[in-house]
Amino acid sequence: MKFSFTSLGCASALPSADRFPSAHVLNVHERLFLIDCGEGCQMLLRKWGYPFLKIDNIFISHLHGDHIFGIFGLLSTMSMMGRTSQLRIFAPAGFSEILSFFMDHFGEMLNYEIVHKSLISQDMDTIMEDRKIKISSFPLNHRVDCYGFRFDEKRPARNIHKALIDEYKLTLAEIASLKSGEDIVRENGQILENLSFTYLPYIPRSFAYCSDTAPFPGLTRFISGCDMIYHEATFGREMAETAHSTMHSTAEDAAMAANAAGATKLLIGHFSSRYKDPSILLDQAREIFPETYIAREGMTFDIPLLK
Ligand SMILES: [Zn+2]
Ligand SMILES: [Zn+2]
Known part of the structure; x- marks a missing residue:
């Protein structure tokens, strides 16, 4: 029973030749959740072998281009591939205007319904729940309305x-x-x-996604106890002032967030294009939180089942 995260892109806003902007896939029991949808997302889904039509829910953290410019091509392609079932997009309120513009111009081509579920709560908010999983949104601390997502596996029957x-x-x-x-x-x-x-067949697992955000004390409560955390690390410690004035985090900020939350593993991404090799960010994070890894494109991180 899988619970695994794969990043398709770990760049921030400026494109580079070999790094793509934010887009990630969380696989929970073979159900695929797409988290953010930066430019190039649909090609990367193809490249890493994720079937488009297995995605029924998309989670958009905020309306900056590096998190959303890939969605329009994907929506069209899903229709061309024969999608007829409803697609849900969880995104900040402003997305409804963007979606209606898209539908006005390209909606006739679509053979399926798109439902925008607006993220509005300024506290932890359950946005989707069924027998196997509970998904919550929580506010982040960025220049625009921005949300993190927490995925909690439900406790299995004894x-x-x-x-x-x-x-x-x-x-x-x-x-x-x-x-x-x-x-x-x-x-x-x-x-x-x-x-x-x-006996409990396995211990329920959990994952939290935090991008983009400046550090803030309230985050710990939202991501506390998560097994694995993805946290943006746009800059290194030498750029802390820039990081915080642009409402982003350093690698050390990410590590401190994971530490405070009691996480087992931290994945960092959303790297500024100035870091050709993000291993310097990895080193800085590991000084505080040794179980930190770079969310490299295409690399899958499993949360193992513990009994
Ligand atoms: Zn971003
Ligand atoms: Zn942003």
């Missing part, structure tokens, strides 16, 4: 220790009750305690 089924001659009704977390009191007064009869 499994029964098989040997105890025969030993205690558990009925189907008793098994169902134990799986749903209840204790059982039998007619003869015998108590079957849930914790002794069942």
Whole structure:
């Protein structure tokens, strides 16, 4: 059961020959969530083998071009590839104007419905939830309305220790009750305690996406306890003043955010084009948070299942 993140682009606003702007894929149990959609996204989805039509939900952090200029081509291509099912786009309120402009000029070609779900809350907000996952948005600290996203795997149903089924001659009704977390009191007064009869097959996993943002103390509450965090690291420590005046983070800021959140792994990206080799940013982050990695294009980072 996959829970993995792949970056398609880890550049910031200025294009470079070998680095693409923000676009990423989160695979949760073979369901693909596209996070940001910078220029070139659809070619990169092709390059790394992600089927377009498996994407039903797109998450746009904010309306800066390096996070959204790739969406128009993708929307058209999805139609040409035969999409008929609804596509949901979670994006700040201003996206509705952009979408209606697009639909006015190109909407006739589309054979499917696009629903814009507006991000408005200035606190943690559940924007999508089903049996397997809960997805929340939270505000970031950028020059424009900007949101991070948190993906929390739902707690799986408890499994029964098989040997105890025969030993205690558990009925189907008793098994169902134990799986749903209840204790059982039998007619003869015998108590079957849930914790002794069942176990959690795996520990639910979580991932948070933070781009673009200047550091702010409230972030810790939003991303606390996440296994893996993607955090922008546009600049190094020598450019801290520029980073903060443009409402971005340094590699050290990203590392401190991951540290405060108690994360297991940190992925950094959104690098300024001045860093031809971002390993200097990696080194700076690792001084604070050793489990930091560069979110290199096409490289997949799994959150392993722990029992
Ligand atoms: Zn950006
Ligand atoms: Zn931005």
